[in-house]
Amino acid sequence: MSQSQQKVVQYLNEAHATEVGLTRVLQSQIAMTPRGSYRSGLEKHLTQTRDHAERVQRRLSDLGSGNNPLQVAVGAAGGVIGQVLAFAKTPVDLVRGSGGEEKVLKNAKDACATEALEIATYTALERLARSVGDTKTADLAASIRSDEQKMLDSVLGEIPKLTDAVVGAEVEGNGSYDLSKTGAADAVRDAGEKAKKTAGGTTARTKRGARQARKVPGVAQAEGQAKGAVASEEDLAIARYDKLTADEIIGKLSELSQIDLAKVDSYERKQQNRTTILDKVTSLRGEEPWPGYDELSVAEIESVLGEGDDDRAKEVRTYERARKNRAGVLKATERDLANA
Template structure:
């Protein structure tokens, strides 16, 4: 392989790695972003980013060089699991709905920096490719750079609106951030609807996969928190929840798993928001002794 071709492959691999990493970043941002023009832009760019990765991979193959095998396929899996994982890494007060406006704004500012880096990456790749006579790679880089420039402009247009949301929430005390309207909550709803149409055998496999995923630290509680934000009374582990007194609810909370406690916590905050109930839940919530503990049966724990 010639020196010029080696350099082209190097730059293509760097660009591909950036796109792969950005898929995960975008999924995390979508998970925490309520419905609206900004999230629509993120979702559109997620599709573009996946396409960019595929186009770069194809060009690398044409040049006789595949991308790093550790990068291949990363970012393809999306949906509810990825978004719940994103929630599991966020501060608990944000998962409960506090400070969400500031987090979304910070994500947007970080996204601007990421887009600027990508624009620089593709500018360099395009210039290199044209300098050595590789017009195919140069045209590819120029095309993707155009997408990144449009995304940067779109984010910059959104930042004033996101800043105004922070002002309303943290200065005027009129917050609008709602966990039930985020990408993660929408994903939970979509999965719930799909599950109703799924055959029993497939459902069993899906439940097994979800159980394995909950063994990642923090996922179980985050899953309960998101589900509670979109739940109805019938979805809770405590029957006739809305008709019970505070004392009656309190007496039943100790029987719940951490997942169900998180679910009740989020449901309560969205509806009656009673301090006594929430304080009781707080005293009962805690980290699992080991990842996946809440998903084990008594026999499995004792073994």
């Protein structure tokens, strides 16, 4: 490979890495953006960005550089699990109902900066490619740059409206941000509807996939928060929730998993917003001893504890005492620590 080709490949690799990174950013922004023209633009550009990455990848392969370390798979986090993983990155203050308008505006400003970087990246790539006689790469760069310019113009056009929403929420006290209309909430709702129409075997696979996703730190709470935003009373882990007093609900909270606590948190904030319940939920929420802990049975937890990790046993004991307080789990932690 000539020196000029190596330079073109370098710039293509940089462009590809940028597209892959933007895919993740767009998923995160879509997850926390309510329905409307801005989110529609983000969703359209996510499709474009995946296409851009594939086109750049094909050009790299044509140039004999198909196995470089920067080539990362695009789109693996699609669908509801991808949305939930992205939603897991949402700051706690946004998830719990404050500052949504400001966060969306900040994301839009960040998007402008990202698009400007991409425009510069493809401008440089086009110039380099034409200088060394690589017309195919130059035309590819020009085509993608045009898409990025259109996206930048589109986002800039949304900034005034998003700023007005911030003024309404933080100056005039008339907030418009609705968690139940975000991309993450819509994805959860759509997945739920599809699950109802799906037969047993596929439903079981879907549930197994969700359990696997919850083994990623933060996903269980994020999934519960999104589901709670669109949940009805029947969807909660506490039966007859709306008919119970605050004290009765508080008495049942310690039995819930992190995903169900997050669901109650979001549902309660949307409905009666009782401080006593929300404070109790907050005190019970926290990181599991290990990702996926709440999905395990007592026997499965005992099996993990049998590996003899003292620090893990202490974490389990503290977590379990403050929540489900299951005798079998606590006895297993004591056995493990006694044998240390």
